[in-house]
Amino acid sequence: MPRVLDGKVIAEQVRENLKDRIENLRSIGIQPKLVVVLVGDDAASASYVRSKQRMADKLGMAGDVRFLPVTVTQGELIREVEQLNADPTVDGILVQFPLPSHIDTEAVLAAVDPDKDVDGFHPYNVGRYATGSPVIWPCTTAGIYEILKRSDISIAGKTAVIVGRSQIVGWPTGQLLLTHNATVIQCHSKTEDLRKFTLQADILVVAVGQAGLIGADDVRSGATVIDVGINRVDGRLVGDVDFESVQEKAGAITPVPGGVGPLTVTMLMHNTIELATRRRGLEKWGR
Amino acid sequence: MPRVLDGKVIAEQVRENLKDRIENLRSIGIQPKLVVVLVGDDAASASYVRSKQRMADKLGMAGDVRFLPVTVTQGELIREVEQLNADPTVDGILVQFPLPSHIDTEAVLAAVDPDKDVDGFHPYNVGRYATGSPVIWPCTTAGIYEILKRSDISIAGKTAVIVGRSQIVGWPTGQLLLTHNATVIQCHSKTEDLRKFTLQADILVVAVGQAGLIGADDVRSGATVIDVGINRVDGRLVGDVDFESVQEKAGAITPVPGGVGPLTVTMLMHNTIELATRRRGLEKWGR
Numbered sequence A, B: 001m002p003r004v005l006d007g008k009v010i011a012e013q014v015r016e017n018l019k020d021r022i023e024n025l026r027s028i029g030i031q032p033k034l035v036v037v038l039v040g041d042d043a044a045s046a047s048y049v050r051s052k053q054r055m056a057d058k059l060g061m062a063g064d065v066r067f068l069p070v071t072v073t074q075g076e077l078i079r080e081v082e083q084l085n086a087d088p089t090v091d092g093i094l095v096q097f098p099l100p101s102h103i104d105t106e107a108v109l110a111a112v113d114p115d116k117d118v119d120g121f122h123p124y125n126v127g128r129y130a131t132g133s134p135v136i137w138p139c140t141t142a143g144i145y146e147i148l149k150r151s152d153i154s155i156a157g158k159t160a161v162i163v164g165r166s167q168i169v170g171w172p173t174g175q176l177l178l179t180h181n182a183t184v185i186q187c188h189s190k191t192e193d194l195r196k197f198t199l200q201a202d203i204l205v206v207a208v209g210q211a212g213l214i215g216a217d218d219v220r221s222g223a224t225v226i227d228v229g230i231n232r233v234d235g236r237l238v239g240d241v242d243f244e245s246v247q248e249k250a251g252a253i254t255p256v257p258g259g260v261g262p263l264t265v266t267m268l269m270h271n272t273i274e275l276a277t278r279r280r281g282l283e284k285w286g287r
Helices: A007-027 A043-059 A074-086 A105-111 A123-131 A139-150 A170-179 A194-198 A261-279 B007-027 B043-059 B074-086 B105-111 B123-131 B139-150 B170-179 B194-198 B261-279
Strands: A033-039 A062-068 A092-095 A159-163 A183-187 A203-206 A224-227 A231-233 A236-238 B033-039 B062-068 B092-095 B159-163 B183-187 B203-206 B224-227 B231-233 B236-238
Touching (some): A007 A043, A007 A139, A007 A261, A033 A043, A033 A261, A043 A062, A062 A074, A074 A092, A074 A105, A092 A261, A123 A170, A123 B123, A139 A170, A139 A224, A139 A261, A159 A170, A159 A194, A170 A183, A170 A203, A183 A194, B007 B043, B033 B074, B033 B261, B043 B261, B062 B074, B074 B092, B074 B105, B092 B261, B123 B170, B139 B170, B139 B224, B139 B261, B159 B170, B170 B183, B170 B203, B183 B194
Parallel strands (some): A033 A062, A033 A092, A159 A183, A203 A224, B033 B062, B033 B092, B159 B183, B159 B203, B203 B224
Antiparallel strands (some): A183 B183
């Protein structure tokens, strides 16, 4: 049987480390603060924002939510972001997606101060993925890295195959693994003969959103399989990987739910602390 | 025998198109202007800068060079860049590399207005590689694209293998081919068993700087081989690919010299015109 990589246990390990860092910062009078901007009253978004607030509270961070009506104009939303940019007590700004269709998401992302961009989506920060500069990795990508690192799965020199190239997960995860010296094969919807590539993977990351996309015949024996997909099938949550069959073949695998998912909100807190530390040039207090 | 892809002929085709675009812009009173900042008196850099000036002249563009002494401070250099940022007649700014060792190259790159960043190296522009926004591609990468496009070599759905991940060529070229829907395998110095990957390439781009790195046994029959290397061996310029043996196997191949090289300065002019057009919102005049 392969190792099942338990995201809840790993997220708890990460939070233990974050508590220490927050304590260090508070000892010199700094309380990292995350502000979420929520447009409209979508129930799922509101619930997700609440879970972020609860975790910030629990860790001893400061948190706030700005509620804006679904009718907010793009200019008003950007002005709200600019106020948060200018507020010296705010370390991380997160604009909750999705935004209403009358708002240009890219323009809003670009309005966030790159030094407060807790999602790592500002073009300036995306550019840093490639330059080896200190980076804020998007939360899911950062969580995948924690899973690999804390499970002693080595990356350098390995073949990493990424299925999916979304800006939120697939693409930055390929960049992260490249930074850590994997040979990276980036696959996507236009890839022909996907299996030819997935069978080469020492580390296979699947982030498409299609239940059952990857089966046992698509996976090399002993590979590490990271399943980012979340799909609802017959009222049950499943990933993009057929867990039952693939777990017989993989060397290690993340389940859905309970794999990558539990890391995401935790890594948002991690990014907030990183930003709080870097913005003040306080590396040693934030470690 | 395979097709030898003649960079000089393709560069001439690109310049013919650029002349039309410049004429369109001049007809409404705009002369695209490129300014090169040259620090020190390195002979090779000075010669390269002169060739850029000559080509700008020949195409009917405006050009200028700012000569700064090798003793210039980083602050002085950045102030020079900021003056060019503020000058409404300047469309493209190029800081010639290499810079003296007392200057932080990344800080200088980040000082260039992204809207005048003719090299495409500003982190903000690098970030755009990934987002599908209109991009200024680094000149060599842009030249590789022209070679493929004008030689009717299709990219979508093909397997593109890039050897080398420099910020100047290897990495952005992988990103460009990904944007055009290739499945991209990014290899580098830490890649184990390089041949296993190069043999999968429909399009193989080699940008390492190591003569003879790629031989006939490393190339799939019929592949397109783009050789970006420039190495001096026994007083002769050669690429990273062993042209003599590989040309028997490849479907198409760029020679060195006379392949990618001739495109580079031409694509610098192309980028200047792109920036001149976009900055003024004049798409239709710049086409």
